Every structure is written in C-alpha cells, then in structure tokens.
Amino acid sequence: MSLWVIQRDLLLAMRRRSDVLTTLFFFIIVVSLFPLGVGPEINMLRTMAPGVVWVAALLASMLSLGRMFSSDYLDGTLEQMLLSPQSLAMLVLGKALAHWLVTGVPLVLMSPVLGIQYDLSTDALLVLTASLLLGTPVLSLIGAIGAALTLGLRGGGVLVSLLVLPLYIPVLIFGAGAVEASAAGLGASAHLSLLGAFLLTSLVLAPWATAVSLRISME
C-alpha cells in the first residue's frame, strides 16, 4: 500500500524534476556561500563545516515541505487518501519516505563533495554523511507533521518553518555534534546512536501524529 504511494510520488517527482533540483541546488549554494563569505581560513572552516552543512540541510528540507501535501490537497487526492480503507498512517509514512528519497538522499550524496570545500578529513566526511543519512529521514518525518497542520492555511509556508524548525534542533545538535566529536577523537558512535534513536522514535510516532493532523486539517 505504502509502496503505491512511494511509487506515485517518485513518478510525480520524475515528471517535475525542477522541484527536486531546486532543493538540491539551494543546499549546494548555501553551503558554498560560507567559504566565500568567511574567507579561506582553513581551521575556522573545518570547525564550521558540520554546523553549516547541517543548517543548510535543515533549510533545504524545509523548502520542500510545503509541497508534501498541498498539491494532493488542492486536487482532491488527499480526500481520497483519508477515505482509503488502509491505515492513513501507513500512507503518510509512504509519503514521508518518498519525500526523503527525493529531497534527503540527494543531499546525503552531495555532502561529501561539499565537505571537501571545508577541508574535512576522510573520517569527518564519512561521519558527516552517516549523520545526514540517519538525520534527514527524521527531518522528513517531523516536517510531515508541520506540513499537515498548516495545510490550506494562508501563509502556511512561513508558519511551517516556525513550527518545525524548533523540533529539528535535537537532530541538528547531534548531527553536527557527531562530526565534531569524531574530530576531537571521542568517536561519533554515541551521537550516531542518538540520531538512530530519533529516527526510530519518529518512524513510529510521526506518521500517526501526521495522520491525526491531516484529519483535523481536512474537517
């Protein structure tokens, strides 16, 4: 069931490639602006890198949240999803996974390349990519709750960032922290385990919360 939704959303993303590319290029440009603005101070760039990449990833995933449910809402597909005999939470999980595949995975794949601009070591690059791999699905899952709550509201785009960004803070702290810890020789496993725990918790709770929010928004 969720497979159908994932397949459909990927198909739609393929037909509208510009949406996917804007998110990716936004990420690339924001991350690349910092070395240009701050100057070529290698040590400073190295310290900043994890934070900058992570903040850029948060903003990039915010950027596409508005589209997660709004097009389905506008053309009536969302009503049909609410009336599906299958569980709405599973459909929502499918949509969040599709959102991650379309917006999160390209960021993860791009991050090692961008990390080179900041002169990160190979180890740091690996940890950064691993932290993004664990963290970006959480962003999609939590973002889905915000997107569902602000559905159909005027100015929903701004409101969704106010709602969702504070919830992203733990992911940001432990995501960026993982790279810093590994650079300091402490090992990243504690931070990565916490990110994994966030992922599991949000996998269980976020689809359910999103489903409830959708029902409220659609009344």
Next chain:
Amino acid sequence: MSILQGSDLECVRGDRRLFRDINFSLDAGELLQVHGPNGSGKTSLLRMLCGLATPVHGKICWHGTDIRSLKGNYYGAITYLGHLSGVKDDLTAIENLRISSALSGVEIDTEKAHGALQHMGLGGRELLPAKVLSQGQRRRVALARLLVCGTVLWILDEPLAALDSAAVKLMQNLLEQHLGQGGMVVMTTHQEIDITTGATQRLQLT
C-alpha cells in the same frame, strides 16, 4: 433496519447553521438525491456521510453501527467522488486510474484500467497526461473509478458537472446498473437525471 441511516443530523459552518434534523435511510438498490440551492450544505452533508466531517449533532450508521467507529471497514464499502476529482495533472489517464483505485484498496492491472477508460469514452487517450485533457475528460477519468471499485455505496458530489450529454447518458446507465445489482447511491446534482431502476428518494435542503 436500513443499511445506511442518518438521524437528526445537524451541520454548522462557522456560526451559521446550514441544516438540522436531517433524517434519511437507504436500503440496497436505492438512490438518494440531495437537492438544494447553492450553499445549502449539500457538499457538507456528503462529506459527513463519508466521515470526512463530523456532524455537530446526530449520527450516521452503517448496518446499525456508527461510521466513526467503523473507519476502515466503512471506507472499504464506499466510493466518494467530490468536487475535486483527484486527478493528477502530471500522470496519464491510466496511471491516474490505477493509482487512485490502488489507494482505495483495489489494485487493478493495465488491461482492466484500459477497459474502464474505454468504456468511459477515453479510448486512445489513456497515455496522455491529464493536464492536456479537457475538464469533461478529466471528470470521466475520475468517474472511471466507479467501474472498477466494486463498492456498495457511491457518494457522488455533482458527478454530472462538465459532462456532455453522451457522458450523462453513460452515467445514467452506470447508475442504473449499480442500483440494479443492489448497490446504493447518494448524489447531488443540479441536472435532471432520469433513473428508472430502484427506488429514488429525494432529500431537500433549504
């Protein structure tokens, strides 16, 4: 006891009461036509019947059980077509039909989808993206779901809007066939439609 029963339904939108004390009961093979001027709450009533909206007062029962406690079991027995047809611009007609029926729990193969679209007069246009179809053709894509869904209760909001006379005739046959097989239909329409099979009830909203 009737299969679908609404009792003492009341709908409030903002601080305006749209209707109150609405009662109806529907049995196998019956059609309920909801009439009323614009803004009288026809769509609100239909959304209530689907469980998308909750009535302020009263309840709707399916085989004697409140639909709110049935949830998935009830959704599996109904097909709702609203004002918005749920047809995606970027998908082709056939993809739209296959995906929308999969969402409603009925997975169909390409052949069956072809057949349904052909029946709705969309033969040769199955592979066109929905954005190049006309309003009436998009409506037909949405209505094609009725052919494959196999549900008992159809809840149709203005199904005839944007359809030409040939398609209205087609719909009429489809409805008659469904009622003849013991199905039930609740619909709103401003156009006159002549259904001879089964019993037709009228519900007037003011």
